[in-house]
Amino acid sequence: MKKKIRKYRLGNQPKEYELRDNYLGWTPQDEDWEILFLQFVKNTELTIANPVNHDKKTLFLHHFIIKDAFPMEFFVEERTREWSHFAIVSETASSEKFIIPLH
Numbered sequence: 001m002k003k004k005i006r007k008y009r010l011g012n013q014p015k016e017y018e019l020r021d022n023y024l025g026w027t028p029q030d031e032d033w034e035i036l037f038l039q040f041v042k043n044t045e046l047t048i049a050n051p052v053n054h055d056k057k058t059l060f061l062h063h064f065i066i067k068d069a070f071p072m073e074f075f076v077e078e079r080t081r082e083w084s085h086f087a088i089v090s091e092t093a094s095s096e097k098f099i100i101p102l103h
Contacts, residue, residue, distance in 0.1 A: 007019070008070055008074060008099070010065060010070065011069055017088060017097060017098055017099045018096075018098040019086075019098070019099045019100075019101075020099070020100055021079065023059075023100045024100070026048040026049060026050050026051070026057070028046055028047070028048055028049075029048065029049050029056065033085065033102045033103060036064075037085070042061075042062060043060060043061070043062060044061045045060055045093075046059050046061045047059075059090065060092065061087055061088075061089055062088045062089060062097055063087070063088040064087050065085075065088060066084065066086070067080075067083060067086070069086075080101075083101040083102075083103070084103075085101075085102040086101050087100055087102060
């Protein structure tokens with residue numbers, strides 16, 4: 001069965017973003033999410049690593065967001081109960097942006 005792609009509008013903005021959980025648990029290479037959150041620079045190239053099999057992926061970090069930016073329907077989803085911080089990222093600097101949960 002194919003997984004349903006969920007898209008969300010953040011705040012009162014018209015743009016919808018896909019939420020991808022395939023990078024859940026991945027961490028920035030040589031950095032910590034909290035440090036990046038404090039030092040945030042828009043459109044930064046970021047390499048994240050899977051702590052289990054050490055795969056790496058380079059993404060472009062556009063913006064950090066918190067759970068409160070999502071619509072109310074997001075809060076009742078079982079998978080999102082433990083998630084609090086997110087990032088809007090893209091595969092390349094100009095490709096479509098999507099959201100990943102940070103932890």
